Amino acid sequence: DAKTTQPPSMDCAEGRAANLPCNHSTISGNEYVYWYRQIHSQGPQYIIHGLKNNETNEMASLIITEDRKSSTLILPHATLRDTAVYYCIVTMYQAGTALIFGKGTTLSVSS
Amino acid sequence: DGGITQSPKYLFRKEGQNVTLSCEQNLNHDAMYWYRQDPGQGLRLIYYSQIVNDFQKGDIAEGYSVSREKKESFPLTVTSAQKNPTAFYLCASSMGPDSSYEQYFGPGTRLTVT
Helix, strand or coil, rough: CCCCCCEEEEEEECCCEEEEEEEECCCCCEEEEEEEECCCCCCCCCECCCECCCCCCCCCCECCCCCCHHHEEEECCCEEEEEECEEEEECCCCCCHHHHCEEEEEEEECC | CEEEEEEEEEEECCCCCCEEEEECCCCCCCEEEEEECCCCCCEEEEEEEEEEEECEEECCCEEEECCEEECCCCEEEEECCHHHHHHHEEEEEEEECCCCCCECCCCCCEECCC
């Protein structure tokens, strides 16, 4: 069972920030929030992950609420190449544990 | 170039035939995974392996088999017992237990069984 809830689709104008929400109200203390994306007909790509602090890398920022029950992935300047399905996943920090992918959010970036 | 390769990209088979999908990684990762994706759906786990000569069933292992004789290879066989084998198959790997958890995915194999 997926532990997260995401909107099925979102639209964003090119150059604007894309803010993708995710609810994970049953997250436990030792579970991390991971974000992946999948461009059409390709393998998923890791974006970012976090435990409780906000995180930023070259691709995106991750904002986790203080109670850890929800998070937001931010793509600061969306481009057409960011059009993809974005998956929010909650999992323990342990290699060998399988990821549970839900249906994700389809982000459409338009010019 | 380090990464995961899957071959072939497209595969066509007749119903009743077994087919083996290849997955090779040169990332020196200990763990490897097989997922299945159907149109408009998320990924579902078929099998995973944390070390050589060991593997565990995922959520939808029925009709599939795997082997892990080498660290870099994790082939998946789709048997004739799999009722709906037509799907997009993705292989992934991740580092060992002392490292961060990101899974790296291959480009996938699209299997069509008629």
